[in-house]
Amino acid sequence: MQANGAGQDRDSELSCRNGAQNGESSSSEVTNGLLPVTNNGNTVSNNNNGVSAQPASNNTNSPSDVTSGGKKKKRLSQSEEDVIRLIGQHLHDLGLNQTVDLLMQESGCRLEHPSATKFRNHVMEGEWDKAESDLNELKALMHSPSAIVVNNNHNISSCCFQRMKFLLLQQKYLEYLEDGKVLEALQVLRAELTPLKYNTERIHILSGYLMCSHAEDLRAKAEWEGKGTASRTKLLDKLQTYLPPSVMLPPRRLQTLLKQAVELQRERCLYHNTKLDSGLDSVSLLLDHACSRKQFPCYTQQILTEHCNEVWFCKFSNDGTKLATGSKDTTVIVWHVDTETHTLKLMKTLEGHAYGVSYLAWSPDDAYLIACGPDDCSELWLWNVQTGELRTKMSQSHEDSLTSVSWNPDGKRFVTGGQRGQFYQCDLDGNLLDSWEGVRVQCLWCLSDGRTVLASDTHQRIRGYNFEDLTDRNIVQEDHPIMSFTVSKNGRLALLNVATQGVHLWDLQDRVLVRKYQGVTQGFYTIHSCFGGHNEDFIASGSEDHKVYIWHRRSELPIAELTGHTRTVNCVSWNPVLPGLLASASDDGTVRIWGPAPFLDSDIYKPVICSSTCVC
Known part of the structure; x- marks a missing residue:
């Protein structure tokens, strides 16, 4: 499981905000650190984390610290902040962006770092120059002592930054090719990808795509979904794995944790003996997983007595x-x-x-x-x-x-x-x-x-x-x-x-x-x-x-x-x-067939006995 940001400086720009606002100005591009949302076609006013920007107050009981009943708001623990961020990410993936706004506003948390939000939006919109500029901003956060995490057993390093930049430019190059902008694609290949001196074997493969005669041929050879939301989402999922979770959560993190929990419960279940419930959709998250012994082959279903x-x-x-x-x-x-x-x-x-x-x-x-x-x-x-x-x-x-x-x-x-x-x-x-x-x-x-x-x-x-x-x-x-x-x-x-x-x-x-x-x-x-x-x-x-x-x-x-x-x-x-x-x-001369408990009442159930006349 990746580090979840616990132990970081709670007052740093990477942690969720509680209590008084820190005075950050609102971004014209984001809401809750995510894409803007609309209400009946009208754009909702944007702010950081759904909380209007306001100067910090010296009053101990600032408005953001006091509930409507006049009681001081409880300061959230790190684990509570993490849970709120996980829920916020999941709600955002479901398209419930206004709900995310309210959640972040009431909790005083931030879903992700503003620089990460800009980066996400620019990637999804295909604004590659801006995305590359955002990546340079994120580089400092990647190497911050409070933001270092272990990814795939390797510390975040310049190699990871190079990898991210390479993936970004590769998407840019492929989209130019699909649009028929061969000269622009060639410029990306020569002036941006090649100077990275990263994965030269892949660069040789990319150069071969210049010979593709049409977009379908390009997508087939590159095993690529094509320009649009699908390929950009896939790209963003790859890029997120290199960023500290305090900056941007790994993709679908709540689902990942739930799957891990369900899999662990299955592994600990002594009678789990089926492949049918391999996904989250086939199980209830409201109860712990437990297979009944009645589902296990412990009951005689048939007795074969043909041998003598x-x-x-x-x-x-x-x-x-x-x-x-x-x-x-x-x-x-x-x-x-x-x-x-x-x-x-x-x-x-x-x-x-x-x-x-x-x-x-x-x-x-x-x-x-x-x-x-x-x-x-x-x-x-x-x-x-x-x-x-x-x-x-x-x-x-x-x-x-x-x-x-x-x-x-x-x-x-x-x-x-x-x-x-x-x-x-x-x-x-x-x-x-x-x-x-x-x-x-x-x-x-x-x-x-x-x-x-x-x-x-x-x-x-x-x-x-x-x-x-x-x-x-x-x-x-x-x-x-x-x-x-x-x-x-x-x-x-x-x-x-x-x-x-x-x-x-x-x-x-x-x-x-x-x-x-x-x-x-x-x-x-x-x-x-x-x-x-x-x-x-x-x-x-x-x-x-x-x-x-x-x-x-x-x-x-x-x-x-x-x-x-x-x-x-x-x-x-x-x-x-x-x-x-x-x-x-x-040695009793029989073969018994064992299976799960029958649907019939066990008191009236009798196993089938299969036999015929045997002359020995």
């Missing part, structure tokens, strides 16, 4: 329209997700797998699905999801153990491995492209760079392997076995399920443990956790105590414990497109 044995894995497709579930009963079921009702219907049952299905991976385009089995499984199955056909059944050796798989971002390759020391890279036909010997893989993940593969191994670590230059490096080191892990969309964070420890969050870039999440029961079963929700702000994990735990990423304590399963919850998956939809797979 333990369900070991579940995973939503990348586009959020399908859910794949794998079971000890050797089947893979693909469910269709209705994005309107958030209900699931059986789409396909993929058969042919000879083992239980312990891991599933969607291709980047969701066209293919790969299934892995338990430790004694030496084969991979790759299906075409749309047709249900088995495209590839891959096995390099009957001695292999292929328990984990991950797709390369190009969708043409994948890596697979297991705890017997296999670590392969293959194509869609199962052909071996590369291999890494002696790595006992527990879990795999391909990073978005297309080169690096993360692999957790039996040495309680995660290492990065580059198949192009055959290099590897240590990234994460734990003190206990890493049963599974997953990586955030941006590739920065990794979520680990650690034996006897629970769920740990690691920063892969800085290679540090960020947080340990409490509550979950994690022994030596393989449990898969996930990131999810809006902006991946949440973390969910199954647990051996039959519950699903959900945490806000910044909080170690769970914000929700979901009950309903009757045995260990092996895997959870959060829909990447629908932040209010969560799936969990359990």
Whole structure:
């Protein structure tokens, strides 16, 4: 947040005026330090801050210090003056200029410095010579010890003044060109812009605009709105960022502060899980932001009972329209997700797998699905999801153990491995492209760079392997076995399920443990956790105590414990497109779909149970 002028000399010309007037003569150009206003077409008499100029009085109770009731007016604090100025600026932006006059008159404040007001008016009117003269006046205020502020981590300096002058002259140059005044534009370029010796690369680009044949061509090439209010307002917004707030407030400062306050409240809200209220117009400023737990996916909406044995894995497709579930009963079921009702219907049952299905991976385009089995499984199955056909059944050796798989971002390759020391890279036909010997893989993940593969191994670590230059490096080191892990969309964070420890969050870039999440029961079963929700702000994990735990990423304590399963919850998956939809797979043979509370009364609401006859 920029400095708001607090701590400045209250009697300096930069502060708001309270009490007796300081005797400044009124300007014929401004009202309240802003553009003149009219009343039914008649110009309202102009004065500074809406207060008529009058000589200072030696009387302690001067008229400006006394209310109509004869009581002495309270002297405003610096923060109160700042608030009045913010309100005044916002009212001015809404066009309520007469209201601003009255506010400044009654408060005795000044919205902005007179020199800044002149500068604003001359810029908006396109009087560039006068605006340049005003800028020279403002230069002294910019460098005043009481007016120095930090802008973008740099003190106001001569470089900022040069930047302001350059922007001003650039607008002047472009407007001359649009008006067809090529000679005048050329004079600005040669005699005013070039001598600044600032941003010579930009000057070369500007000179090229001389070749534009018509105004539309100029506006397109310069990415400029053209001569008028829009481009001048945009210019003024840029120029204001270089001026101290005591001289001229940053543009739309009140809105900026309100947005910051709303964003902070959202960040602190443990259940905020939507993108729909990203602007100020969609929220009420009269109440603090608080999402109800009922809006969070804590309630069972559907129970899928199609599998007839333990369900070991579940995973939503990348586009959020399908859910794949794998079971000890050797089947893979693909469910269709209705994005309107958030209900699931059986789409396909993929058969042919000879083992239980312990891991599933969607291709980047969701066209293919790969299934892995338990430790004694030496084969991979790759299906075409749309047709249900088995495209590839891959096995390099009957001695292999292929328990984990991950797709390369190009969708043409994948890596697979297991705890017997296999670590392969293959194509869609199962052909071996590369291999890494002696790595006992527990879990795999391909990073978005297309080169690096993360692999957790039996040495309680995660290492990065580059198949192009055959290099590897240590990234994460734990003190206990890493049963599974997953990586955030941006590739920065990794979520680990650690034996006897629970769920740990690691920063892969800085290679540090960020947080340990409490509550979950994690022994030596393989449990898969996930990131999810809006902006991946949440973390969910199954647990051996039959519950699903959900945490806000910044909080170690769970914000929700979901009950309903009757045995260990092996895997959870959060829909990447629908932040209010969560799936969990359990040894009780069911998959539960979790969502917000139903609109029906909770006493009569019952979850939908989807099942069919199953022969095992």
